[in-house]
Amino acid sequence: MARWGLRWKSLVVLLLAGAVASVLALSLGWYVVAEGRQYSAKAYAENFTELNYQKILTPMARELALARRFAELSTLQQWFKEPENAARKAQALQDVAHFQSAFEDGAVFFVSDKSLAYYYYDDQLPIDGDPQYHLDEQVEANKWYFLTREQTKPYYINIDLNEYLNKTKIWINVLVRDEDTFLGIAGTGFELGRFIESFASSPQPGVQPFVINADTLQIEAHSNTDLIAIDGIAGAAGEQNLYSLVDSDNDIKALQKSIIQAKQNRQVETLKLRMGGEDFILSIRYMPDLNWLVATSVNLDEVRLLNTDLIMGVGVVFALLLAIVLLLFGFAVDRLVLQPLRHLQMSAKAISQGSYEVRLPVKYDDEIGDLSRTFNLMAQQVESHTAELESRVKERTYELEQSNAQIKAANRKIGDSIDYASLIQRAILPDRQMQQFLGAHHSVVWRPRDIVGGDFYVFHTNDEGCLLGIVDCAGHGVPGALMTMLMRAAIDKAINELGIADPAKLLYAIDQTVRSMLHEEATGNQVATNADVGLVFIRHQGDQLRFSGAKIALYASDGISVVKHAASKRALGDRKLGQYENVDLPLTGWTYYMTTDGYLDQAGGEKSFGFGNKRFERLLVENAQAPLHEQTARFAQALDDYMGDLPQRDDVTLLSFRFEHNSSEGGE
Numbered sequence: 001m002a003r004w005g006l007r008w009k010s011l012v013v014l015l016l017a018g019a020v021a022s023v024l025a026l027s028l029g030w031y032v033v034a035e036g037r038q039y040s041a042k043a044y045a046e047n048f049t050e051l052n053y054q055k056i057l058t059p060m061a062r063e064l065a066l067a068r069r070f071a072e073l074s075t076l077q078q079w080f081k082e083p084e085n086a087a088r089k090a091q092a093l094q095d096v097a098h099f100q101s102a103f104e105d106g107a108v109f110f111v112s113d114k115s116l117a118y119y120y121y122d123d124q125l126p127i128d129g130d131p132q133y134h135l136d137e138q139v140e141a142n143k144w145y146f147l148t149r150e151q152t153k154p155y156y157i158n159i160d161l162n163e164y165l166n167k168t169k170i171w172i173n174v175l176v177r178d179e180d181t182f183l184g185i186a187g188t189g190f191e192l193g194r195f196i197e198s199f200a201s202s203p204q205p206g207v208q209p210f211v212i213n214a215d216t217l218q219i220e221a222h223s224n225t226d227l228i229a230i231d232g233i234a235g236a237a238g239e240q241n242l243y244s245l246v247d248s249d250n251d252i253k254a255l256q257k258s259i260i261q262a263k264q265n266r267q268v269e270t271l272k273l274r275m276g277g278e279d280f281i282l283s284i285r286y287m288p289d290l291n292w293l294v295a296t297s298v299n300l301d302e303v304r305l306l307n308t309d310l311i312m313g314v315g316v317v318f319a320l321l322l323a324i325v326l327l328l329f330g331f332a333v334d335r336l337v338l339q340p341l342r343h344l345q346m347s348a349k350a351i352s353q354g355s356y357e358v359r360l361p362v363k364y365d366d367e368i369g370d371l372s373r374t375f376n377l378m379a380q381q382v383e384s385h386t387a388e389l390e391s392r393v394k395e396r397t398y399e400l401e402q403s404n405a406q407i408k409a410a411n412r413k414i415g416d417s418i419d420y421a422s423l424i425q426r427a428i429l430p431d432r433q434m435q436q437f438l439g440a441h442h443s444v445v446w447r448p449r450d451i452v453g454g455d456f457y458v459f460h461t462n463d464e465g466c467l468l469g470i471v472d473c474a475g476h477g478v479p480g481a482l483m484t485m486l487m488r489a490a491i492d493k494a495i496n497e498l499g500i501a502d503p504a505k506l507l508y509a510i511d512q513t514v515r516s517m518l519h520e521e522a523t524g525n526q527v528a529t530n531a532d533v534g535l536v537f538i539r540h541q542g543d544q545l546r547f548s549g550a551k552i553a554l555y556a557s558d559g560i561s562v563v564k565h566a567a568s569k570r571a572l573g574d575r576k577l578g579q580y581e582n583v584d585l586p587l588t589g590w591t592y593y594m595t596t597d598g599y600l601d602q603a604g605g606e607k608s609f610g611f612g613n614k615r616f617e618r619l620l621v622e623n624a625q626a627p628l629h630e631q632t633a634r635f636a637q638a639l640d641d642y643m644g645d646l647p648q649r650d651d652v653t654l655l656s657f658r659f660e661h662n663s664s665e666g667g668e
Helices: 006-071 074-081 086-100 140-149 192-200 249-265 308-352 367-427 431-437 477-498 503-518 613-623 628-643
Strands: 108-112 117-121 155-162 167-178 181-191 207-213 219-221 269-275 278-287 292-299 442-447 455-461 465-473 531-539 544-550 554-557 562-565 583-586 591-595 652-658
Touching (some): 006 207, 140 167, 140 181, 249 269, 367 477, 431 442, 442 455, 455 477, 465 477, 477 503, 503 544, 554 583, 591 613, 628 652
Antiparallel strands (some): 108 181, 207 219, 207 292, 269 278, 278 292, 531 544, 554 591
16 A cells, blocks of 8 residues: 655645534534524514513403402492392493493403303393393303302403303403302403404414413413313313423423423523424413413424525535635645655654764754754754663662662561561460350450451459450550550559459549540540440359440340340540449340440441441341350351451450359350
8 A cells, every 4th residue: 555645644634624624614504503593583482472471461451450340349249149139230230331331342241149140241232131041050061150169269261162152252250259258250251363363373484472371271372273272260171281282291391390480580481392393492471460371482493583594605605715725725834844844754764763973954944944953952962861861760770679678678677566566465365264264155256457456355253253354445556556555454453453343343443544544634635545345244153244334335135135235425534434333134044245346337238338236136136046156257257248348447356155054164
């Protein structure tokens, strides 16, 4: 395959750049047109909705105000109370005649709830005092009255075809009341066709104004009469409403939100949605007096608010001109830049192969000439720097080797020291004494988080009995291990002074010793020096044990249930003194457990939560009847399974013991 030169590559790149630029220009032009059309449609819909709002508000508010005043006529209300009273009927009809001419269509109607006689008068039906018909609740065409009678609002506006009068009108139904007593309905109506013609006609293709009932969302006025809800009284509405025209659930949710905002803000709300598979801009405004939503929809595929043909033509011409300019620019670059660069190419190759003694000829007193001089200077500097860097690398490599050897030696010393500390810490654990005196009556799980830790357990015996206990010092690692030495010394001092028969007094004495050794006033607010302790005294003779704890509880299980004997909430060495008390418990029939919080707080499981008390107590019930050495293995395995690949968070100590008779010495 022939090798392409820089000239042809540059020409191809420029041609591709021209093509990409043309596509981007056309795409940007199309985007600008689409966004401009959408922006224009949104502004047009909002302005047209506001205009229609004002066009509807004035006449409808006037008709509503007149209808409400008409329903408040005292003569009409008095007649409704006594529909058979001829004198009151005559007075009421006289006032009705005065009111009739005030309405736009000269139409009035009224119904007395006692007689259920329906009266209607307009320009073709003069006021003669005779009802047009009587309402019957069993007749479907009369249900509008009985539904309206149940409304809580003072009036209701709907579109209805009155079958008796053969008139389809926009009816304003006002409830006539005397305080809380319902007397009937009165109001007016005006021709639907004239209202639709004056309001709902489209000003241009793709733009459609219409009116929606704010409660039922049924369409009250639209140029397409098939969409209008006839007899749209609440409770008798049809299934078709504004939501049924929208394609997707997401658009319905957006429409619901816009309707709520329109009701709250009393301003025009606009959104984009799809209806009938086409994109629309919909603007709505709420009319609280009429409980209507005035709406305008703009079909983005049909409306012509911008001259898109002219814009697209300009975009195509721009793309062609851009392509021509890029081609001319490509030829200019080849003549002025690429040809001189080819002369520099061979010299640059020699320099790249390590021939730093090669120098480039300087033929031009321009940027290319400056480039040649820079290459020559670069060759000299690279040659000098290469030698210097090789010397420095050798020197730094030697220094790093020396530092690495020192670090290894230091780590080895630290590791040896910690291993020795671990040996010392294990030496203070009373494993041999506990095995000699307790044998199979006890078991211990002891796991420091690091090589050394802050947990340990104690055992003392004398002629009276034996003392078992576990201690959780603040911290872990080396600091925790040092605290165990201080705590062990404090425990031994307290036992030498008080004996082992009273765990609560021992806790008080240990607390005082720790505070005196660590100078509480100086260190109380700097480092944690507290410790959790649980102590149990068991007499050689008898059937009871005595327990006292500082934040370490004593658990007891018989294989059926678990009893938790709580400890004091204050640790030893805490800022505030704790209150420690002895608890005497039965020795036989139960397996007893004490654990530090490292077991309960260990993270694991699917959600990396702590092991927890409930899981621990279930584990005790499941294993309480098993031999203690088997329990130890199961407890350790359960902790390993729970923590999985997570690291151990804290030191862990779990002490178990059980006695089946009155002696605490070895044997099961």
